[in-house]
């Protein structure tokens with residue numbers, strides 16, 4: 001690493017965070033990857049690029065998103081938390097970064113805006129992307145419509161089946177949705193297909209990757225675009241409370257909303273961080289999507305990281321009630337932050353998430369997506385072990401409209 005005195009290190013010149021990351025891609029892609037990196041460095045140094053990004057964040061996405069003190073949720077969690085060893089009241093104050101209020105309903109749009117501006121800067125005229133639940137596909141289709149670029153979305157055939165409302169949204173926004181039938185016909189296969197298309201069409205095509213994974217420089221640039229979450233939250237928290245939070249918390253699929261929240265705080269020693277993977281039906285079996293808890297290092301989608309895989313390196317299919325969390329890998333920066341001990345990682349089951357989902361609905365009048373419901377589940381547990389003057393800040397990275405059918409089904413309600 002080039003800056004050993006900081007956790008906010010850049011990856012090295014080949015894109016490694018410690019042993020993780022890198023760019024394991026076909027030779028034909030190397031020139032494009034290098035061009036992308038050059039262009040990204042230039043964009044990063046260009047005030048006009050930042051100004052364009054900020055303008056769209058304010059007026060198209062609706063930023064800054066609010067910072068919200070969830071007082072009734074905090075109170076509900078404090079009830080029954082009791083007192084600590086020195087008689088102090090337990091039950092931390094829970095705050096949310098409200099990224100579910102963004103245009104298209106989640107944090108994904110932050111990254112899509114950044115990448116499409118980069119694509120335009122590079123003179124690319126065709127956009128491709130992969131999607132699982134469809135949230136990244138919808139956000140990509142929206143920015144393509146906004147800039148008048150044709151858009152192809154690769155989506156596992158099984159997900160196309162399961163996520164009809166988002167498939168229709170993408171089509172309304174003018175995207176072509178291509179079902180992928182290889183492998184398990186889900187997110188991981190869609191990403192393989194996206195990389196294949198990119199190899200074949202590098203001359204005019206830009207691949208907008210949806211999470212902080214993929215070959216270098218994607219993990220870094222996705223992190224940088226999503227870091228608007230943490231930068232805003234840090235300033236808002238200081239302004240509202242005069243202090244930094246004690247703990248940050250975010251759900252992890254590939255890790256983009258989490259790294260976006262965490263990164264601007266990494267050098268604040270007093271701030272703890274907790275990433276929450278999807279434990280599905282439990283970590284004992286294979287029905288989960290916890291790559292850190294249940295996987296080991298390997299190479300997938302152009303980078304080295306923790307992966308759900310068998311002893312032969314065959315990628316296992318993740319499971320979670322939340323389609324946005326069932327990616328079999330995790331961004332390489334998280335793998336590194338875990339190994340050096342800067343960020344703590346835990347998991348929440350489908351049932352934990354469902355319980356937290358309902359608790360938030362009833363205490364705060366907010367219907368969250370099932371992804372952040374995993375983070376809320378971990379927050380409610382952790383809050384009971386912290387003092388009532390301590391602060392937890394969780395990223396509410398998506399809203400629940402897309403999930404009401406899944407939740408109704410899980411609760412045995414026919415709608």
Ligand SMILES: *Cc1c(COP(=O)(O)O)cnc(C)c1O
Pocket residue numbers: 106107108135136210211212251252253254255256257258324325369371372397398399
């Ligand atoms: C896609 C998605 C996720 C998972 O992706 P990350 O890259 O881990 O952030 C989490 N929450 C929501 C609402 C999503 O749409």
